[in-house]
Amino acid sequence: HPPLPPGPPAEPIIGHMRKIQPEDQENQFYEWGKIYGKRRDDGVDKGASFYSIGKTFQKLRRMLQDYLNLKKSVRYQPIQTREARVLLQNLMSAEVERDNFIRRQNFVVNLFLTAIIMRLAYGHQATSDEDPYVHIIEGVSYGLSNAGSPGGTPVDYLPFLRHFPAWFPGAYYAGFARDNKIAVETMHQYPYEQAEGKAKPSFLSYHLEALDREGPDGPDAVLDIQGAAAVLFCAGAETRWCFIQKLKWYSAVPLGVPHRSLKDDVYRGMFIPQGSLIIANTRGMTLDERVYPNPQSFNPSRYLPKPEGNNEPHPIGPFGFGRRICPGRHLADASLWIAIASILATFNISKTIGEDVVASQVNHALFNVASALETNRRKT
Ligand code: HEM
Numbered sequence: 001h002p003p004l005p006p007g008p009p010a011e012p013i014i015g016h017m018r019k020i021q022p023e024d025q026e027n028q029f030y031e032w033g034k035i036y037g038k039r040r041d042d043g044v045d046k047g048a049s050f051y052s053i054g055k056t057f058q059k060l061r062r063m064l065q066d067y068l069n070l071k072k073s074v075r076y077q078p079i080q081t082r083e084a085r086v087l088l089q090n091l092m093s094a095e096v097e098r099d100n101f102i103r104r105q106n107f108v109v110n111l112f113l114t115a116i117i118m119r120l121a122y123g124h125q126a127t128s129d130e131d132p133y134v135h136i137i138e139g140v141s142y143g144l145s146n147a148g149s150p151g152g153t154p155v156d157y158l159p160f161l162r163h164f165p166a167w168f169p170g171a172y173y174a175g176f177a178r179d180n181k182i183a184v185e186t187m188h189q190y191p192y193e194q195a196e197g198k199a200k201p202s203f204l205s206y207h208l209e210a211l212d213r214e215g216p217d218g219p220d221a222v223l224d225i226q227g228a229a230a231v232l233f234c235a236g237a238e239t240r241w242c243f244i245q246k247l248k249w250y251s252a253v254p255l256g257v258p259h260r261s262l263k264d265d266v267y268r269g270m271f272i273p274q275g276s277l278i279i280a281n282t283r284g285m286t287l288d289e290r291v292y293p294n295p296q297s298f299n300p301s302r303y304l305p306k307p308e309g310n311n312e313p314h315p316i317g318p319f320g321f322g323r324r325i326c327p328g329r330h331l332a333d334a335s336l337w338i339a340i341a342s343i344l345a346t347f348n349i350s351k352t353i354g355e356d357v358v359a360s361q362v363n364h365a366l367f368n369v370a371s372a373l374e375t376n377r378r379k380t
Contacts, residue, residue: 001264001271006036013157020152026254026283033284056220060228064327067120067203067232073330079119080335084342087112091347109339110237116335117236121229122191123200136190137237139183144238147180148173150258151277187233188226204229236328247298251318256280259324282317303372314376333373340370 010016021028066072090108111126111134118124118133126134148155154170155161161168166175195204207225216222238252258279265272272278287295292302292312301309319326326332343349 002266002269003271005267005270005272008032008036014154015157017152017154017157020149022149022152025149025152029255029279029281030284030287033281037281037284056224059217059224060231061323061327063203063207063225063228064232067206068327068331070330073334076116076120076331077334077338080116080331080338081342083112083115083119084338086115087339088342088346091343112339113335114237116331117233119200119202120331121203121233121236122195123202123205124191124194125200132190136183136187137233139180140187140234141238143177143180143183144234147176150255150279156277184230187230188223191229191233192222192226203232232328235326236331251282251286251315253318254283256282256317256320257324280317280321285317286315300372304375309372314372333376337370337373340373344370 008016008019011018087108090111107129111129114134114137115126118126122133124133150156153173155174158170161171162174162177164171164174166172166178191204195202195208204225207228211221211225218224256279258277261272261274261276261278264274286292289295293310299310302312303309303314305311319329319332
């Protein structure tokens with residue numbers, strides 16, 4: 001078969017497990033991309049034979065896409081606007097609590113995104129930090145962020161380890177996954193139990209009503225609905241952003257979601273064996289100097305058309321590619337735009353005395369981010 005894609009040498013059996021660092025992988029892959037990457041590709045070849053998981057995948061995908069397409073996303077703007085007002089109020093009260101300002105600020109921004117997706121997925125309105133749905137997503141989030149890096153744990157290479165107890169060498173993460181399974185199960189079950197008979201309009205209620213009306217389309221009809229609503233909630237709430245500390249605007253998912261090739265494939269003369277873990281080097285793409293001159297500098301006006309900006313392409317990689325591209329991308333862009341525009345309209349942001357930050361430029365920078373999003377929205 002043709003040669004494997006270029007990369008750092010692998011070790012026997014465990015492959016790249018010890019080479020992939022547990023944290024900050026996006027920057028490691030960015031550096032590897034500079035060393036081993038041959039050329040810039042605009043995306044994964046459409047002809048590549050990454051098989052999807054069949055009929056169930058297609059059904060869930062259709063349910064999500066139908067709910068989140070561009071036209072439908074526009075209808076959710078009243079929800080986003082309402083939550084943006086709550087965000088503003090919360091930011092104002094966060095300002096008073098100066099001690100834990102940054103932590104609180106992240107929390108309220110995350111709450112903004114969680115609240116929107118909670119309404120859409122389940123028709124639920126969170127009224128306090130103690131809301132059960134907030135706890136559910138925190139539990140899932142803990143599981144996701146502590147379950148080991150993709151391709152960086154022994155169970156990725158030796159899947160049989162998942163049957164071993166956590167104390168067995170190499171089986172820690174399998175045990176961790178088992179321990180945290182309850183969080184995922186709760187995310188599937190709890191909203192479904194709450195929805196019975198009293199749900200406000202939502203993704204879940206829409207599909208449950210259709211099920212009542214039309215009957216099940218298969219033995220797993222209820223599980224499919226629970227699963228699709230859970231993935232919607234989780235994906236929509238987990239893509240958080242923080243906008244003050246770094247003053248940099250990074251993707252919330254810098255390496256996308258890893259995929260596995262289901263059969264041997266050849267991509268541009270390189271052999272991709274069955275079972276390979278495929279991770280998109282999204283961070284590397286957004287920092288490609290050939291496309292984004294001086295990529296590390298925070299300059300959102302780079303995306304604006306000339307002469308105001310540099311007319312650099314709006315990055316598409318952060319939302320994934322092909323048939324699994326993020327179906328929530330229209331909603332996500334609109335949420336950002338509404339939040340940023342609302343903040344700019346109501347707050348003055350100025351430099352914190354004594355701190356080495358460029359906060360004095362934040363107003364201008366946020367304005368440019370909003371303009372860039374608007375330009376992109378119009379193009380779409
Ligand atoms: C800036 C925010 C967001 C980013 C950067 C982002 C990015 C991504 C990425 C990289 C994937 C994986 C694509 C792949 O498998 O290749 C994904 C999947 C997904 N996203 Fe998003 N997303 C964002 C916001 C949202 C929101 C707000 C929602 C819900 C309304 C959402 C719903 C989903 C769903 C349901 C999937 C799974 C799709 C599937 O497996 O077929 N995302 N997203």
